[in-house]
Amino acid sequence: MSSLQMHCSRCGAENNQNGEYCHRCGFPLYTQSPTPPVQQQARPGRISRRAIIWTIAAITALPVGAIAAFQAHRMSIDPHILTYSGHSNTTxxxxxxxxxxxxxxxxWLDGGTVQIWNAATGKTLQTCKIEHPVQGIFPLDVVWSEDSKHVxxxxxxxxxxxxxxxxxxxEMVQVWDAGTGQRVRSIPVMKPIMTPINESGTSLPLTQRWALNSRYVATSHPSNHNMLEIWxxxxxxxxxxTLGTGHPDATVQVLNIFWAPDKETLAINCNTQDTSKEKFYQTIEIWNATTGERxxxxxxxxxxxxxxxxxxxxAPDNATLAIGLEKGAEAGCEIWSALTGKRLQTFKPSLYWTRSMSWSPDGRFLTLGTDIYNVETGNRITTYKLQGMLGSLVWSPDGRRVALVDAVKHGAGFSSTSSTLFVLDALSGKPITQYAGRGLFGNSGTNGNLIxxxxxxxxxxxxxxxxxxRGE
Structure with missing residues (x-):
C-alpha cells in the first residue's frame, strides 16, 4: 500500500507525508500549513428577564394578531353585523x-324590560326595570331623548x-337614565285600577290609543272618547x-294618533258618529301640543x-300629510295641507298597494307600496319589482336608497314564508345589495320593522x- 503523499507549498513537488523537508527544494513541509489556533468561543452573556418576557410576548402575539386581523377582515365583508337576543323572542x-x-x-321577557346595548358589539350596557311589573303590562314603544341621556x-x-x-x-310613561339604567321619572296616564277575576282587559278603562315622542305622549281618554290627553x-x-264639533248628537272615537317630525304637531284620525243623521264619517284633526289649539x-x-x-x-315640512284611503276595492292616496285644509295632490297607486307610505327625507318623493311618485307632478317614477309581498320600506337618511322586505309565501303558516332584505337605488329601483337567510326575521318569518x-x-x-x- 503506497504511503500518502503531500505537496510542497513552494515548488509543488510530491513528498512522503513522513518527510520533514521537500526532496526537490528542501523547503520545510510542516511550516507551510500551521494548524490554525483554536478560537475560544465567547461565553454567552446573561439574558435579562425582561428580554425573555418580551420574546415570549412577541411569539405569542403573532398568531393572536393574525387571528384578530382575519376576524376584522371577515367582519368588514360580512353583511350581517349582529343579532341581539336579550329579550329572547319577545321584542x-x-x-x-x-x-x-x-x-x-x-x-316582555322577565316581566318586561328596556335594554340599552352597544350597536357595534351587541353587548348589553344597561337593563332598565319597569315600575310595578304586572302580567300583561310591559314596555311597548321606546324613544331616546334628543340629547341621548334618557330613554x-x-x-x-x-x-x-x-x-x-x-x-x-x-299605564304610564317611564323614563330611565341611559348611562346608569336607573328610573328617573314615571308619568301615569290613567288612574290606577284593580283587575277583576277572569277579566281579559277589553272592558277595562285602559288607554286604547297612544303616541309617544321625546317631548310628549298623547293618549285617548280611557272613559271619555271625545277627549284626548297630552302629557x-x-x-x-x-x-x-275636546275632539269633534262639540255637537251633542256627535260622538268621536280616536282611531290613531300621528306625531309630525317637529314633535309638537299631531294628526288625530277620528271616527265620528252623527246619531241625528245616522251617519259615520272619518276626519283628521290637527292640533298643536304646546298651545293646545286645534x-x-x-x-x-x-x-x-x-x-x-x-x-x-x-311630510318632513311638518305641514303636509299623505293620507291613504280605501273604499271597497278602490284605493288611493291624497296629499293635504295641514295648515290650509286643502287637497294638493291625488294618486292612484297599484291595486292592493298595502298601507305602506314613506316620504323621502327632502319631501320631494313618496313611496306608496312599491310605487314611487314625484309629489309635485304626481308622476310615477318607477315600481320596485318584488317576488312576493312588500313587508316594510324605509328611506335612507341621505335619500339615495331605500331598504325594503320582500316576503314570499310558499304555503300556509309563518314557517313557509321566506323574507329577503333589499337595499335599492331609490329612484331607479336598481338593487344595490340583498340579504337572506340567518333567520332574517326571527323564527316567525314575519316582516319586521326596518330602521x-x-x-x-x-x-x-x-x-x-x-x-x-350593512346598508351599503
Whole structure:
C-alpha cells in the first residue's frame, strides 16, 4: 500500500507525508500549513428577564394578531353585523340613539324590560326595570331623548296579553337614565285600577290609543272618547283637548294618533258618529301640543264616500300629510295641507298597494307600496319589482336608497314564508345589495320593522329578535 503523499507549498513537488523537508527544494513541509489556533468561543452573556418576557410576548402575539386581523377582515365583508337576543323572542320595539352608537329595545321577557346595548358589539350596557311589573303590562314603544341621556317607554297593555287577576294596573310613561339604567321619572296616564277575576282587559278603562315622542305622549281618554290627553314628558303636566264639533248628537272615537317630525304637531284620525243623521264619517284633526289649539280639521271623503283612512304620514315640512284611503276595492292616496285644509295632490297607486307610505327625507318623493311618485307632478317614477309581498320600506337618511322586505309565501303558516332584505337605488329601483337567510326575521318569518342608523350605514330589522345589517 503506497504511503500518502503531500505537496510542497513552494515548488509543488510530491513528498512522503513522513518527510520533514521537500526532496526537490528542501523547503520545510510542516511550516507551510500551521494548524490554525483554536478560537475560544465567547461565553454567552446573561439574558435579562425582561428580554425573555418580551420574546415570549412577541411569539405569542403573532398568531393572536393574525387571528384578530382575519376576524376584522371577515367582519368588514360580512353583511350581517349582529343579532341581539336579550329579550329572547319577545321584542316589542327598538330605537337607535341619536349618535348611532347604542340601541334601546323593549320586550316582555322577565316581566318586561328596556335594554340599552352597544350597536357595534351587541353587548348589553344597561337593563332598565319597569315600575310595578304586572302580567300583561310591559314596555311597548321606546324613544331616546334628543340629547341621548334618557330613554323613554310607554308601559301599558298591548291588547293581546292576558292581564293577571286582581292586579294593580296603571299605564304610564317611564323614563330611565341611559348611562346608569336607573328610573328617573314615571308619568301615569290613567288612574290606577284593580283587575277583576277572569277579566281579559277589553272592558277595562285602559288607554286604547297612544303616541309617544321625546317631548310628549298623547293618549285617548280611557272613559271619555271625545277627549284626548297630552302629557309633557319634562314636567309631567297634562292638558285635555275636546275632539269633534262639540255637537251633542256627535260622538268621536280616536282611531290613531300621528306625531309630525317637529314633535309638537299631531294628526288625530277620528271616527265620528252623527246619531241625528245616522251617519259615520272619518276626519283628521290637527292640533298643536304646546298651545293646545286645534289648527284644522280635514275631511278627505269627497271622492270616497264613507271612506276608510288606512294610514297617515307626515311630510318632513311638518305641514303636509299623505293620507291613504280605501273604499271597497278602490284605493288611493291624497296629499293635504295641514295648515290650509286643502287637497294638493291625488294618486292612484297599484291595486292592493298595502298601507305602506314613506316620504323621502327632502319631501320631494313618496313611496306608496312599491310605487314611487314625484309629489309635485304626481308622476310615477318607477315600481320596485318584488317576488312576493312588500313587508316594510324605509328611506335612507341621505335619500339615495331605500331598504325594503320582500316576503314570499310558499304555503300556509309563518314557517313557509321566506323574507329577503333589499337595499335599492331609490329612484331607479336598481338593487344595490340583498340579504337572506340567518333567520332574517326571527323564527316567525314575519316582516319586521326596518330602521336606518343615523349615519345611513346600517339597517336594523326589529322582529322577534333584532338584527343589524350593512346598508351599503
Amino acid at each position: 316589542s320595539d327598538a330605537a337607535w340613539s341619536p349618535d348611532g352608537t347604542r340601541v334601546a329595545s323593549s320586550g 323613554l317607554s310607554f308601559v301599558g297593555w298591548d291588547h293581546n296579553m292576558i292581564l293577571a287577576d286582581a292586579s294593580h294596573i296603571v 309633557d314628558i319634562a314636567t309631567g303636566n297634562s292638558q285635555t283637548v 289648527i284644522n280639521t280635514l275631511r278627505p271623503d269627497n271622492a270616497y264616500a264613507a271612506v276608510q283612512i288606512l294610514n297617515i304620514s307626515w 336606518w342608523s343615523p349615519d345611513g350605514k346600517r339597517v336594523m330589522v326589529v322582529s322577534q329578535y333584532i338584527d343589524i345589517w
